[in-house]
Amino acid sequence: MNLTNAHSLPEALYRADAVQALDRCAIETQGIDGFDLMHRAARAAFRQLLRHWPHAARVAVLCGGGNNGGDGYLVAANAYQKGMAVDCVAVTDPDRLKGDARRAFDEATSLGVPIEPVEAVSDKALFDRLCASDAIVDALLGTGITGAPRAPFDRIIQRVNRAGIGVLAVDVPSGLNASTGLASGDVIHARVTPTFIGLKAGLMTGDGPDCAGDVVFDDLGVPEATYDAASPVARCVNWRRASTMLAPRRRGAHKGECGHLLVVAGEQGLGGAGILAAEAAARTGAGLVTLATRPEHVSAALTRCPSLMVRGVTHGNDLCPLLSGVDGVVFGPGAGQGPWGQQMMQQVLARPHPLVLDADALNLMASRAPARRENQVLTPHPGEAARLLGITTSEIADDRLAAADRLQERFGGVALLKGVGTVVQTRAERPAVIEGGNPGMATGGMGDVLSGIIGSLLVQGLPAFEAAWLGASLHAEAGDRAARKQGQRGLLPMDLIGELPACLSDSERVGAPGSPADGEE
Ligand SMILES: NC(=O)C1=CN([C@@H]2O[C@H](COP(=O)(O)OP(=O)(O)OC[C@H]3O[C@@H](n4cnc5c(N)ncnc54)[C@H](OP(=O)(O)O)[C@@H]3O)[C@@H](O)[C@H]2O)[C@H](O)CC1
Numbered sequence: 300m301n302l303t304n305a306h307s308l309p310e311a312l313y314r315a316d317a318v319q320a321l322d323r324c325a326i327e328t329q330g331i332d333g334f335d336l337m338h339r340a341a342r343a344a345f346r347q348l349l350r351h352w353p354h355a356a357r358v359a360v361l362c363g364g365g366n367n368g369g370d371g372y373l374v375a376a377n378a379y380q381k382g383m384a385v386d387c388v389a390v391t392d393p394d395r396l397k398g399d400a401r402r403a404f405d406e407a408t409s410l411g412v413p414i415e416p417v418e419a420v421s422d423k424a425l426f427d428r429l430c431a432s433d434a435i436v437d438a439l440l441g442t443g444i445t446g447a448p449r450a451p452f453d454r455i456i457q458r459v460n461r462a463g464i465g466v467l468a469v470d471v472p473s474g475l476n477a478s479t480g481l482a483s484g485d486v487i488h489a490r491v492t493p494t495f496i497g498l499k500a501g502l503m504t505g506d507g508p509d510c511a512g513d514v515v516f517d518d519l520g521v522p523e524a525t526y527d528a529a530s531p532v533a534r535c536v537n538w539r540r541a542s543t544m545l546a547p548r549r550r551g552a553h554k555g556e557c558g559h560l561l562v563v564a565g566e567q568g569l570g571g572a573g574i575l576a577a578e579a580a581a582r583t584g585a586g587l588v589t590l591a592t593r594p595e596h597v598s599a600a601l602t603r604c605p606s607l608m609v610r611g612v613t614h615g616n617d618l619c620p621l622l623s624g625v626d627g628v629v630f631g632p633g634a635g636q637g638p639w640g641q642q643m644m645q646q647v648l649a650r651p652h653p654l655v656l657d658a659d660a661l662n663l664m665a666s667r668a669p670a671r672r673e674n675q676v677l678t679p680h681p682g683e684a685a686r687l688l689g690i691t692t693s694e695i696a697d698d699r700l701a702a703a704d705r706l707q708e709r710f711g712g713v714a715l716l717k718g719v720g721t722v723v724q725t726r727a728e729r730p731a732v733i734e735g736g737n738p739g740m741a742t743g744g745m746g747d748v749l750s751g752i753i754g755s756l757l758v759q760g761l762p763a764f765e766a767a768w769l770g771a772s773l774h775a776e777a778g779d780r781a782a783r784k785q786g787q788r789g790l791l792p793m794d795l796i797g798e799l800p801a802c803l804s805d806s807e808r809v810g811a812p813g814s815p816a817d818g819e820e
């Protein structure tokens with residue numbers, strides 16, 4: 300199973316120590332020689348070098364002191380034997396190399412690869428060589444890094460990033476924590492990261508997606524039994540994988556069986572949030588959507604989306620009749636933290652409905668610590684998550700998977716920690732990390748759309764965890780489609796909503812063509 304493109308990444312995500320266990324198992328139990336494995340890694344990396352830089356004549360290879368560096372020496376040997384001009388720099392004294400890494404250095408040296416110790420190359424000379432290369436191979440640090448890159452690695456990483464030359468990062472961009480996706484110091488920004496044996500969770504969340512570029516996975520041909528040696532920490536999901544989860548609609552389907560969602564949102568001046576959430580829910584296929592919002596937002600909502608049922612609510616009691624007839628509730632978008640929001644929160648939490656709690660609902664929760672609840676999905680961004688846990692946002696970033704786990708442990712149900720590589724955590728199953736999305740989605744209102752999508756899937760019958768990760772995958776896919784059409788900057792939530800039907804139609808398997816669906820009316 301040598302998957303070689305980012306759209307068919309394996310589902311299993313591992314922490315660094317688990318991947319090292321897989322490496323050991325391949326060597327010690329499956330009888331693969333460690334040096335042979337290093338050669339396979341180097342060949343896989345070199346294939347990506349040729350694929351991304353087919354005309355490269357000159358390549359700089361920077362090697363560290365561990366097996367990542369060993370991979371690098373063998374990549375340099377591959378390039379040298381291919382006739383490329385190779386500038387190989389030993390950033391760690393080769394006399395400190397051990398085991399397979401030392402063998403790799405010796406093999407490259409014996410082949411005639413020009414390798415210079417970093418001390419023998421001035422900063423300026425190194426920078427000039429990097430700038431004169433067609434590509435740079437980062438084999439400084441891999442899964443063995445601890446903390447931020449130490450000197451001289453930090454300085455060299457800065458030079459590489461400043462050279463403006465495409466980088467191939469071997470296994471992991473140097474400076475990135477392969478388990479958590481945190482770059483606590485300088486970190487390589489790569490165009491492509493060939494990664495081996497186990498897909499690292501840190502490549503798919505946090506700083507990873509920004510640094511890794513195109514992640515290309517290769518299992519180096521290790522036997523399937525190797526994967527019995529360690530458990531994945533999470534699953535990597537995307538819309539192409541998730542959309543098969545959506546059951547097709549019966550031709551006899553009617554709106555009553557497609558769920559009724561109540562969106563409670565829109566304190567004074569914040570009416571747009573509820574409208575976005577409600578419209579997104581309708582566009583995701585909920586049979587009926589009611590928006591309960593401040594009276595002054597009613598006409599705007601009906602103008603924007605006349606298929607919504609919109610009720611003006613001023614006091615908590617106004618919500619009671621609306622709560623009785625629905626299958627699920629989204630509360631929080633633009634709810635504010637004043638009396639209106641607090642009254643609505645009180646009513647919503649007093650009912651047993653499946654819930655999506657977003658934005659101000661989470662801020663209200665942070666100040667009143669409600670009881671745990673299983674049929675709910677919390678959708679905090681890192682700032683809201685920090686408030687909910689009483690920690691800082693940088694502590695959230697330190698380990699997003701751990702943070703999502705803490706949120707789920709504290710509040711129950713499903714915790715969806717938004718950000719690059721959204722993490723969806725439940726208790727009973729392995730968390731999901733969402734692949735996809737783009738920086739254009741870092742604008743107001745995108746979270747409102749997500750809460751509407753998840754609420755819609757909840758009332759259409761998906762369990763909370765599936766509704767959350769499938770909804771997040773759909774949200775990312777719609778955002779990517781919209782960005783491909785019109786670019787990322789200036790992307791608006793309505794653009795994303797507009798892409799939902801096309802995404803959903805990918806997953807539908809309707810009945811015989813031409814036969815009309817028997818909906819009501
Ligand atoms: N057979 C295999 O296991 C295969 C492994 N592959 C490659 O191996 C690396 C993992 O190799 P490993 O030796 O475990 O670790 P690294 O090469 O990533 O780094 C270890 C060296 O880095 C130094 N280090 C650690 N942290 C820092 C830091 N913050 N700043 C500077 N230097 C750091 C460390 O020095 P110490 O003094 O701290 O020990 C080591 O010298 C994996 O990523 C793959 O590339 C193959 O791909 C598959 C076969």
Ligand SMILES: [K+]
Binds near residue numbers: 440471
């Ligand atoms: K690396």
